[in-house]
Amino acid sequence: MTSNVLVTGGAGYIGSHACKALSKAGFTPITFDNLSTGWADSVKFGPLEQGDLLDLTRLQEVFQKYKPIAVMHFAALSQVGESMLDPGIYWRNNVCGSLNLIEAAVASDCMRFVFSSTCATYGEQDGVTLTEDSAQHPINAYGASKRAIEDMLKSFAQSHGLKSVIFRYFNVAGADPDGEVGECHQPETHLIPLMLDAIDGKRDALTIYGTDYDTPDGTCIRDYVHVMDLVDAHVQGLSWLLEGKESTVFNLGTGTGFSVREVIDHSSAVTNKAVPIVEGVRRSGDCTRLVSGSQLARSKLGWTPKRSTLQAMITDAWRWHQTGHYDK
Ligand code: UDP
Numbered sequence: 246m247t248s249n250v251l252v253t254g255g256a257g258y259i260g261s262h263a264c265k266a267l268s269k270a271g272f273t274p275i276t277f278d279n280l281s282t283g284w285a286d287s288v289k290f291g292p293l294e295q296g297d298l299l300d301l302t303r304l305q306e307v308f309q310k311y312k313p314i315a316v317m318h319f320a321a322l323s324q325v326g327e328s329m330l331d332p333g334i335y336w337r338n339n340v341c342g343s344l345n346l347i348e349a350a351v352a353s354d355c356m357r358f359v360f361s362s363t364c365a366t367y368g369e370q371d372g373v374t375l376t377e378d379s380a381q382h383p384i385n386a387y388g389a390s391k392r393a394i395e396d397m398l399k400s401f402a403q404s405h406g407l408k409s410v411i412f413r414y415f416n417v418a419g420a421d422p423d424g425e426v427g428e429c430h431q432p433e434t435h436l437i438p439l440m441l442d443a444i445d446g447k448r449d450a451l452t453i454y455g456t457d458y459d460t461p462d463g464t465c466i467r468d469y470v471h472v473m474d475l476v477d478a479h480v481q482g483l484s485w486l487l488e489g490k491e492s493t494v495f496n497l498g499t500g501t502g503f504s505v506r507e508v509i510d511h512s513s514a515v516t517n518k519a520v521p522i523v524e525g526v527r528r529s530g531d532c533t534r535l536v537s538g539s540q541l542a543r544s545k546l547g548w549t550p551k552r553s554t555l556q557a558m559i560t561d562a563w564r565w566h567q568t569g570h571y572d573k
Pocket of ligand 1: 416434436451467528
């Protein structure tokens with residue numbers, strides 16, 4: 246058996262942190278990435294195989310070459326707003342691409358699959374805390390595409406015995422405290438990096454998308470989890486599968502929600518600078534409140550988030566931001 250793990254999207258934000266965690270745990274991460282949103286220089290912990298999930302032949306070659314013991318599937322389009330403007334690219338890239346990947350894995354007898362899903366699969370749920378058993382009613386094409394992939398994994402489990410750990414992430418933030426990898430989207434759409442940009446003058450202001458939500462301060466509430474904690478859970482999920490345990494879905498969040506305004510206040514406190522803001526209209530596809538119940542990951546996987554305070558996430562993101570990598 247090799248120690249190779251095929252990491253799709255290993256050149257991206259979460260994927261590159263996962264490669265570091267895998268390498269630290271003694272695995273060899275093989276990055277498969279089309280570099281459409283990732284960065285070749287973020288691939289530091291194993292080889293890079295450039296390729297697109299829509300290219301089945303290329304995928305088959307890579308499975309043949311490395312004989313991975315498992316797949317960690319991060320590669321995806323992941324912007325809620327974009328998915329509402331152009332749903333077709335979400336269905337094609339995320340769903341058709343994942344179908345190719347799953348088929349190539351099964352054909353190569355690579356039957357362990359760790360999948361990055363999302364709390365966006367739950368949709369709008371009247372303020373409840375979301376557990377893995379909550380109904381899934383996605384309200385944007387991004388969430389719908391991820392939900393479809395979850396269904397696909399279940400079909401391949403039934404018919405071919407594919408085993409999966411599905412992680413439904415809440416809002417991922419922060420960066421590797423060693424500064425080896427970090428968040429670098431182009432264009433950036435996520436709250437914390439955009440806020441840091443506004444703080445140091447790289448953009449005029451942060452626009453708050455909607456101040457009329459039914460929340461205490463009128464802005465959306467999200468549950469933020471540190472990327473280092475998130476990728477630790479992935480390594481634990483991989484071990485879970487290697488130990489022959491059953492396919493399972495886990496939420497990854499802290500169980501505490503913060504409003505956009507609260508994140509702004511924390512960012513000001515951490516950086517000791519004001520955040521210039523503009524109050525804007527709601528962004529299409531945004532849910533009012535997404536907060537996890539994540540007891541299952543703690544009790545079953547033994548996952549213990551260590552850095553997932555807003556203070557630590559913003560501190561680590563700010564440190565990375567100041568290195569200038571962000572300006573690629
Ligand atoms: N948000 C905002 N302004 C921005 C970007 C995001 O007000 O420029 C809000 C967004 O409406 C959501 C929260 O911040 O309520 C987190 O958004 P992000 O895009 O970071 O992650 P998502 O929740 O879409 O995965």
